[in-house]
Amino acid sequence: MIGIVVFALLWLVGIGFFGWNVMKVRNNILLGREIDRSDRKSDRWKTMILVAFGQKKMFTRPIPALLHLCIYAAFVITQIELIEILADGLSGGHRLFHESLGGFYTFMISFIEILSVLAFIATVIFLSRRNLLKVPRLVKSEMNGWPKLDANLILFAEITLICFIFMMNGADEVLYNAGQSHAEGQGSFGFAISSWLGPVLFGDMGIESLHVIERIGWWGHLAIVLGFLNYLPYSKHFHIVLAFPNTFYSNLEKKGRFTNMESVTKEVKLMMDPNADPYAAPAEGEDAEPQRFGAKDVTDLTWKNLLDAYTCTECGRCTSSCPANQTGKLLSPRKIMMDTRDRLVEVGENKRKHGKEHEDGKSLFDYISEEEIWACTSCNACVQECPVNIDPLSIIVDLRRYLVMEESKVPAELAGMLTNIENNGAPWQFAAADRLNWKDEN
C-alpha cells in the first residue's frame, strides 16, 4: 500500500513540476513578437511528420543519423513499457499485461530490449565522439562548461536507464524461471535479451536479492524517466519535445525571402506620397507606440525565434556548415541560438522576480558581438542544415537591423555602399545615366 502511495506521489510531483516549468518556458517564448504561422496547415503537418518524426534532415550525415535513430526509436518504444509500469504501480500488480497480451507481450518487450541494446551501443559511441574522438563540431569553444556537461549527463542518464531496464527484466526472468516472480506462472518470459542475459548476470543469486534487484530496476526506471522529464526544460535535450512544434511552425517560404518590415513600409509610403500629412495623428486602432526597428533584445525577436532557441540541441551542424565559421571568423550560428536562449531565460527570470516592466540594462548584445553579426554571408547553410528547422539567420538579420536603423552602427564600407544606393541607385559610385553604356562598349 505504501508503495502505491509513494508511486502516485512521485508521478504527481514529477508531472506537476514539469508542467510548471513548461508553463515558464511557454511564457518566455510568448515574450517574443507576433508572427503569423497559422496558415497552410497541411504543409505544416507534412513538414513536422517528415522532419521531426521522420528525421529526414538528420540523414544528410548518415552515421550520426543512424545512431540517433537507435536512441530515438528506443526512447519512443520504451514508453510502452512505461504504461505497464504505471498500471502496475497504481494497482499494486506485477506485469499486468503479461497474461492478457500473451505472445504479443513477449514480442513487445523483446522489441524494446533489442532497441535498448542498440541505443546502449549508440550512446557509448556518442560519448566517445564527444569525449575521445572529439568530433570538431562537438568541442567548439561555445560548448565549454555547462553545454558539455549537459550533453554528457544526458548520455549517462540514457545508459543508466537501459541498465535499469535489464536489471528489472533480467532479475524477473530468473525469478520466473524459479516460479518466484510476482507474475503468474513459471518458465521463461522469452524476452529476446533478458531471457539469456538475466541468467548470465543474476543466475546464481538468491531469491531475495533477485527481488531487490528487480525492484531497483523498476523504481530506477521510473525515477530516471521522471527525473529526465524534469531535467528537460533546463537542458538542450528539450528538443525531444520541441522539435515537433518547431518544425510545425517552420518558415514555409523560400529561404531567400527576408521578412518585410511593415513599420518601415508605412514610413516609406508616407515619404513617397506628396499628399501625405506628416503631422497626421495615427488612425483609430493603429499602433500608436512605434516598435523598435530590428532586435536589441530577445523580446524584439519573434516567438518563433525564441521557440527555435529552446529547441536547439546544440548539435552544431549549422556551425560546421557556416562559411564564416569554417574560415576562422567569430560567428557560430549555434552560439547565436545558445545566447538567445540564455538571455531569454535571464529576461524571463527577471520579469518573474521584479515584474513585467523590469529592465536590467542588458541586452542580447551583451551576449552576441557585432563582429559575429557582420561576419554572416546570409548563405542559408545553417538554416538548410538544421535537422529541426531552426533559423539562426533571421536573428542575425534582426540584430543587424537594430544596429543599422536604431544605432547607425554600420561598418564604414557598408555605409559607403548604402550612400551610393541612396544617391545613385547602385552600390558603387556610378551614375544612373551610365547604366546602359555597356551596350555600346566593346
Add this chain to the structure above:
Amino acid sequence: MSTTLKVPTMAEMMAQGETPEVLFWVGCSGSFDDRAKKITKAVVKILNACDVKFAVLGTEESCTGDPAKRAGNEFTFQMQAMMNIEVLNAYEIKKIVTACPHCFNTLKNEYPELGGNYEVIHHTQLIQDLINTGKLALKGGESFKGKKITFHDPCYLGRANDVYEAPRAAMEKLDAELVEMKRCRTNGLCCGAGGAQMFKEAEKGDKEVNVERTEDALETGAGIIATGCPFCNTMMTDGVKNFNKEAEIKVMDVAELISEAADL
C-alpha cells in the same frame, strides 16, 4: 560571329506601342562591373539569337535594394523597391529575367509584399527553356567536348530559391564533362560575397571564404568553373588568382558558355 547587339529599352518599346515578352533586369553588377558586363552581353546575344522579344529598363533601372536589405537597412531597401515597382508597374511588366541571383531573389520574393508581382526567372532557367524548346541550338561554336566543367551553386539561386537543376541541365548540352565539387547543391559552400559581404572586407579570420571555395573547385580538376552569379564570378576569379591558376582555369557564367558553344 559578331553582330551588333539589339537592346531595346522599355521606353523605346512603349513609344512604338509594343510590349516585350520579358524584361531583362540587368542589375548593377551587370551594368557597371567590367567582368559582369560580358555576362550581360552573352545573355543579350542569346536573347537576340532566339528572337526573344525583350527590353531593358536602361537608365530607369535602379538597384533592387538587395545589399541594403541584407545589411539591415530596410529603409533604403524599401525606398529602392518602391521606386522600382512604380517603374515596373507603370510599364505593366509581367515577366522578368535576370542574370543576378540576388536581383532574382529580391524581385521574386521580396517585391510582392510591396506591390510588385511578376513572374521572375533566372537566366539559366530561360536558357534551359530555349534549349528544350529547340529555339537555341548549340552548334558551330567552341566545342567543350571532353572538357571538365564544375558548377558553383550561388546561394541565392540554390538554397535560397531551390534552383539547382536549370544551370546543370543547360550545361549538359555542352557535351562537356560536368563534375561536382564535394560540396554542391544544398551543401554548396558560399563564395563569401552574400549578405552585403561583397562591399566590405571580411571579419578577422584565418582564411578567405572564396579561397576555401576555390579549393573545392580545384580538387575537381575542372578547367572551367561555371557560375550563375556576377558576385560569385568575382569571388571565384579572385580565388583562382590566389592560387596563380588563372592561366589554366577560367571562371565563366553559364550564359557565356552557352553563347560560345552556339557561336553567338
